[in-house]
Amino acid sequence: MKSxxxxxxxxxxxxxxxxxxxxxxNSGSGDVTLKYGLWDANQLPxxxxxxxxxTAETGIKVDxxxxxxDDYWAKINxxxxxxxxxxxxxxxxxxxxxxxxxxxxxxxxxxxxxxDLSIYQDGLAELxxxxxxxxxxxxxxxxxxxxxxxxxxxxxxxxxxxxxDNMTWNPTDGGTYEQVIAALTVDKNGVxxxxxxxxxxxxxxxxxxxxxxxxxxxxxxxxxxxxxxDWTHTxxxxxxxxxxxxxxxxxxxxxxxxxxxxxxMPTWEAQDGVSWxxxxxxxxxxxxxxxxxxxGSVFGSASDxxxxxxxxxxxxxxxxxxxxxxxxxxxIWAGTKHPAEAQEFVAxxxxxxxxxxxxxxxxxxxxxxxxxxKAQSAFTAKGVDVEAFLVHVKDGSTFLxxxxxxxxxxxxxxxxxxxxxxxxxAGVETLTDANKQVNDLFKK
Numbered sequence: 164m165k166s167x168x169x170x171x172x173x174x175x176x177x178x179x180x181x182x183x184x185x186x187x188x189n190s191g192s193g194d195v196t197l198k199y200g201l202w203d204a205n206q207l208p209x210x211x212x213x214x215x216x217x218t219a220e221t222g223i224k225v226d227x228x229x230x231x232x233d234d235y236w237a238k239i240n241x242x243x244x245x246x247x248x249x250x251x252x253x254x255x256x257x258x259x260x261x262x263x264x265x266x267x268x269x270x271x272x273x274x275x276x277x278x279d280l281s282i283y284q285d286g287l288a289e290l291x292x293x294x295x296x297x298x299x300x301x302x303x304x305x306x307x308x309x310x311x312x313x314x315x316x317x318x319x320x321x322x323x324x325x326x327x328d329n330m331t332w333n334p335t336d337g338g339t340y341e342q343v344i345a346a347l348t349v350d351k352n353g354v355x356x357x358x359x360x361x362x363x364x365x366x367x368x369x370x371x372x373x374x375x376x377x378x379x380x381x382x383x384x385x386x387x388x389x390x391x392x393d394w395t396h397t398x399x400x401x402x403x404x405x406x407x408x409x410x411x412x413x414x415x416x417x418x419x420x421x422x423x424x425x426x427x428m429p430t431w432e433a434q435d436g437v438s439w440x441x442x443x444x445x446x447x448x449x450x451x452x453x454x455x456x457x458x459g460s461v462f463g464s465a466s467d468x469x470x471x472x473x474x475x476x477x478x479x480x481x482x483x484x485x486x487x488x489x490x491x492x493x494x495i496w497a498g499t500k501h502p503a504e505a506q507e508f509v510a511x512x513x514x515x516x517x518x519x520x521x522x523x524x525x526x527x528x529x530x531x532x533x534x535x536x537k538a539q540s541a542f543t544a545k546g547v548d549v550e551a552f553l554v555h556v557k558d559g560s561t562f563l564x565x566x567x568x569x570x571x572x573x574x575x576x577x578x579x580x581x582x583x584x585x586x587x588x589a590g591v592e593t594l595t596d597a598n599k600q601v602n603d604l605f606k607k
Contacts, residue, residue, distance in 0.1 A: 195223050195504050197250040200227075200239070200251075201227070201229050203456070205460070205527075206521070208524065209520050210521075217517075225508065242498075243496075248496045250501060250508075252493065253492075254494040259492075261568065269506075270293070270298060271506060276510040278301065278513065284302070286563065287530050288301070290490060290492075299492070301493065301512070302491075303491050303493060304491055304518075305489065306552075307455055308453065309552050310327070311457070311472075312347075312450040312472055312474060313450075313472075315469065321346060324472075330474070330477035331479070334480070337418060337422075344422065344427045345425070348370035348427045349366070349368040366426055369429050370449055372439040372450075373422075375582075376584070378581055379578065380565060383452050384419070385415060386485075387484075388418075390485035391480060392414070392415050392481070394411040394415065396565035397565050401566055402567055404602055440457060441464075454489075473551040473552065474551055486560065487561070490530055515534060519537060522535070525542045569601075576597055
């Protein structure tokens with residue numbers, strides 16, 4: 164559920180020893196301590212509580228470790244090689260297909276552990292099911308995308324809440340979405356982007372942030388736009404064909420790039436390595452598309468000058484809104500010396516007992532339907548309206564994170580291709596060649 168660039172892991176996996184003996188069973192007696200890893204500091208308190216409750220219930224101890232995103236994946240992949248890894252770790256859909264194919268994770272025994280997949284939000288459990296039908300993870304949460312903005316910026320721009328809640332988009336003129344972005348953009352002389360005399364080369368507040376090129380997924384940047392233009396990343400879950408050569412995709416990216424040229428969105432150089440949420444709170448940007456996992460961080464930065472709010476993604480040419488539907492799950496390392504206990508812990512993490520704790524802390528949306536409702540109530544109690552994120556689940560306007568093999572190799576192709584476009588070094592037509600390189604991976 165991270166929108167930053169994913170670490171390249173293919174080379175590490177490819178060299179990992181596949182014949183691990185970690186499934187050599189648990190001792191069956193004595194103390195057992197599982198090592199559990201996650202990257203999100205905001206969720207650490209929830210899972211420390213879940214681990215403590217699990218230990219109290221089963222006697223199985225759990226050491227919980229949280230480290231940052233890049234270091235986290237480096238540790239996991241190095242652990243595949245060294246044989247010293249977390250027994251259970253929070254996983255991401257971008258990496259999990261490679262973990263399955265390289266036999267680095269274990270399938271779950273849902274029958275033995277009494278797991279009922281129907282309790283989860285529709286479609287989430289299927290994300291963690293392999294082509295052969297084995298379940299490799301239980302949904303622990305889900306995320307969607309919406310538009311974070313500073314409510315204080317609306318009135319000076321002549322924009323109402325109703326307008327921002329009902330934006331429309333198309334790749335020709337950008338629809339009312341572009342109109343809102345232009346109105347929210349202000350140059351250093353106080354002239355808005357939709358007013359005569361706007362100086363696009365001296366912008367004080369951008370109407371929209373970009374947060375990188377989006378690579379091959381574009382989760383928080385452009386995926387929700389392309390999807391409303393009737394485009395899909397692939398030919399299905401575990402597919403073998405990508406569609407970056409599509410006219411609908413390329414015209415979407417061309418429009419997105421045009422926002423830079425008009426001065427409504429920062430240049431590649433201006434945004435590279437800069438925190439969008441800090442810029443939003445500081446007033447350097449008025450609106451940014453991003454994921455529900457950022458709710459706590461954004462709303463926690465409220466001040467007299469920054470009044471955070473959230474609007475739904477715009478309605479596109481197909482008459483619908485759209486949001487990528489992503490969700491995390493926990494994987495069991497194939498090298499664990501305690502596979503039975505690890506299975507038991509994963510089942511607990513995916514149970515109402517744990518997910519209700521996650522819900523009560525109002526950080527993310529738990530995957531269990533009843534826990535999702537409790538999380539919304541917890542957010543409301545904090546004064547945060549999260550309906551813009553949940554509307555996609557309620558009206559069925561979600562689409563799945565692209566799950567295929569070769570994700571690391573695809574990232575190695577698409578990230579520089581997209582960065583070249585957004586930095587002005589290449590045109591969208593270069594995506595056709597990049598797409599061929601991607602699809603050639605599946606012909607090996």
